[in-house]
Amino acid sequence: MTEERKIIVLLGDGMADLPIDSLGGRTPLQYASTPNMDRVASEGITGMAKTVPDGMQPGSDTANLSVFGYNPEKFYTGRAPLEALNMGIELGPNDAAFRCNLVNLTGDVMTDFSSDHIDSDFTRIIIDELRANIKIDGIEFYPGVSYRNIVIWRNFPFPEITSTTPPHDITDREIQPYLPEGGGADILRELMALSSRIISESAAVKEAEGKYRGNPTSIWLWGGGRKPAVTTLEQRFGLNGYTISAVDLIHGIGRAAGLSPYPVDGATGYIDTNYSGKSNALKSALKKGNFVYLHVEAPDESGHEGSLEHKLRAIEDFDSKIVGPVLETVSSYDKYSLLIMPDHPTPVSIRTHTSDPVPFCMQRTGGWTGGNLTGKTAPRFNEVDSSTTGLFIDQAHRLLEIMINGTL
Secondary structure (H helix, E strand, O other): OOOOOEEEEEEOOEEEOOHHHOOOOOOOHHHHOOOHHHHHHOOOOEEEOOOOOOOOOOOHHHHHHHHOOOOOHHHHHOHHHHHHHHHHOOOOOEEEEEEEEEEEEOEEEEEEEOOOOOOOHHHHHHHHHHHHHHOOOOOEEEEOOEEEEEEEEEEOHHHHOOOOOOOHHHHHHHHHHHHOOOHHHHOOOOOOOOHOOOOOOOHHHHHHHHOOOOOOOOEEEEEEOOOOOOOOHHHHHHOOOEOOOHHHHHHHHHHOOOEEEEOOOOOOOOOOHHHEEEEEHHHHHOOOOEEEEEEEEEEEEEEOOHHHHHHHHHHHHHHHHHHHHHHHHOOOOOOOOEEEEEEEEOOOOOOOOOOOOOEEEEEEEOOOOHHHOOOOOOOOHHHHHHOOOOOOOHHHHHHHHHHOOOHH
């Protein structure tokens, strides 16, 4: 029997950035030591890809949906329903899901969108308190990982989903101009106000403070949407396999695409994540399926923090602890395609996402069946070198087909 081709995506969330004066006008990807990604860029192909269609918000939801091989303009219904899908929350056709961050507000200023990456055990205590004390018909609270939780509004009565703003876009800004607007906004605002009072008055929360990381003052609701419906990757391309990530969003997209989450102990979505656990999980997952999507959140979180030190560390850890071991793993397969890229830029200078095109590099055994891909190499993998090859993919969801077929 002919060996099937293994398809591997390594996604460094938010790795792309802007030139930084303190780095001599270089981007973090240019400055960081990334010998493994550089090897793929110099031996395979590299270029730039547009992951966020014009007119859409540059979020990890739309951008990762593109990298999974789905056109966000056709398939995107909102971030929260994708996360809810991974959490096993059933959504009816009239239900709406909202992302529920635990945040820190100082007065009316958003000072921390993650409450210092609050411990999940503390999160469950707080969500339990909100569930017990907020009795609004149709509203349900579900704890997730760290600051990332979900609120479900059963039988959402409005035709359009409430307009909201991601909290990581408004760090150090007054929240009033960014509160929910449109149908349902009054209820969402009420939930946020009630949460502040409950968190401040709860005996259970006070008892937990100091025992865990985090000290949230409120919830922030955003990213609403209805249940998505997509054709699976197996139906489209005969692909079956796994997602490896610390965040529900990636596993949620994967589940919608027919993939299964591959659990990794110690996967945190931060710079302290279990890198070796993730690379070992990929090695095991490739023996069971023909597609693996491995996602690392740390560069994105570092960009949101505005921490150049953490971002450089996250990029170098991604290269040495993920890309290096994975290159060794795939070398044992005769037929494979490997894609490495960010989903979007998260520049440390502005601490939020942009919709600029991002660099990608790809390695494929058997080469390229289309001559338009040959010779598209660069000595290093970064925004500048990758843009010099002339290879530009204006719809990033096409990258998966390139991996499979070897041609544009």
